[in-house]
Amino acid sequence: MTESDNAHLGAAGHVDNDTLIALRGVSRHYDSGAIAALTDIDLDIAGGDCVAVIGASGSGKSSLVNLLCGIDNPDTGTVLWRGRAVRGPRHWTQLRRQSIGIVFQEFNLIPTLTALENVELSLFGNGTSPTQRLARAAVMLDRVGLEPRLHSLVTTLSGGERQRVAIARALVNKPSLLLADEPTGSLDSVTAVAVADLLFKLRADLGMTTVLVTHDEALAGRCVRRVRIKDGHIAEDSAAIARVPSVVDKQASP
């Protein structure tokens, strides 16, 4: 951690021991500062949390997710992983390889590859042999119900199947944190429910912290905690009203 990080932490205050990832005074602007996507955000996400990030289009939800996984950098402020400032691109790369899985609205699969190969890509650089990579990818695809389509090019899959491949790719490394940015946004309503059910089932099975960005109030309602973003600020955070001690989301609760 750098001196400036420490200085900032000092100003921002304490980080709980159970906090997995936290933002401290984070701002992000685009177009040379003309557009403020996020302004002075402080946010703690505890291990095991299921957080729905909701808000209108352009409110800054996706920018928040991008900063939480380090695919974008804040203009000011610090991102803390298990209480320590993330040190830069290499550290972020390591976190995305080992500890953070991401599911995008647009699937973001490699069109020339099969479902199995797309999932296998996430295991590159983890010290696993090609055989182990394929085996683990196959197991994960089996868990999302795509065992019969392992060797199908992703361009031949339906939208729901593609998103299952994307979920398998995000989870194959057994991440501590799953970030899902509008995971059902490109799907029809029936498929969206099926994919959401799968996502919450896997979350319950694997017990990972989940941040779910969505427009869908019903989907957001399945998370324990709701953070509403408005005009780049946190307008509402249910954890601030009544901190939920449990790591189990409402879906998993009786």
Place this chain on the structure above:
Amino acid sequence: MNLAGLALRNLKRRPVRTSLTVLGIGLAVGSALALISLSHSIKDSARAGVDEMGDDLVVMQKGASDIFGGFIADEAIKRVAAVPGVTRAAGELFMFAPSGDNRSVLTLGWPDTSYLWAKVPLREGRVPAAGERAVAVLGEGAAAALGKKRDDTVEILGKRFKVIGVANYTTVINRGLVLLPLTDLQEASLRPKQVTMIHVNAEHGNAADIARVKDAIEALGDLTASTANDMLSKDRNFAVLEAISLAISIIAIAIGAIYVLNALVMATQERTREIGIFAAIGWSRGRIMASIVVEGLVLYVFGCILGLAFSALAALALPYIPTIGNLVSFQPSPLLIALTLAAALALCAVGSLYPAWRAVRMSPAAALRRL
């Protein structure tokens, strides 16, 4: 799957561009290899031709810039022959001389007393008798190129010569020779009493003795004695030929590298989003760059295979080129192939690194926003 497999998938997505890029690299490597090999082969053919004559030393006019550019008075042959340690010396006048059908043939004139006549490996016929004039012995290659056989008449420098023998030398350059009596060639070329070179055999073949003979010959004044290898390495024509070949080869390979650069710049621009995906799933910048460089190297490998095929075709086609086909053999050495491919590899790697570097400069989020 590995990076090479990923590269192959990406290249197969755009078959036309990939094929054209491979073709460009193939032409670059093939032409570079052919040019360099050709210039080396011309020199090697000349060296092999002189070696086949069995010389220890060749004597030329001091200061002559190339093997065709110096002339010695033929009385010097006797002085050279009298140098201690020299067992025999034979003068030779040579030039590219026009034959009747506008072909130039490498023509040698030897005195009728020259020991070189006795060493001609005749396939048929005979060599000139003492004092015999207006006769010629053709190498097999020259006979074939000129369409002549024994007892035919061949026209050299506007004069007619009867073919009395055909020689089957082993080296390509000697197979293309026309051998005439020295006096005939001196008259026909208006160079009376002149020779271009004196062939010398030393009494002892060891390097120290040859060096002593060389010094003694050069002490006669206005003469340079050297081994065939030294003579050819100092030849200005060969030096110019090699320099031009090398320069054109470098340009050709650089153009091949630019093909790779262009193909990969376009590919990475089109796949910016995919590069963002790789970053988002935890690929390091080094791995992303490696995946792009490997794509360049796959192009290079296929281009080199094509280039080697092109140069092999050039080697097969060379004998059919009228001006040099019967004088030069084309055999790229493994070392030359290795050096050419290494140079192409280095340039292709550089051509791949730039687009790879460009690809990882952008933040993953910005890359993912690209359509």
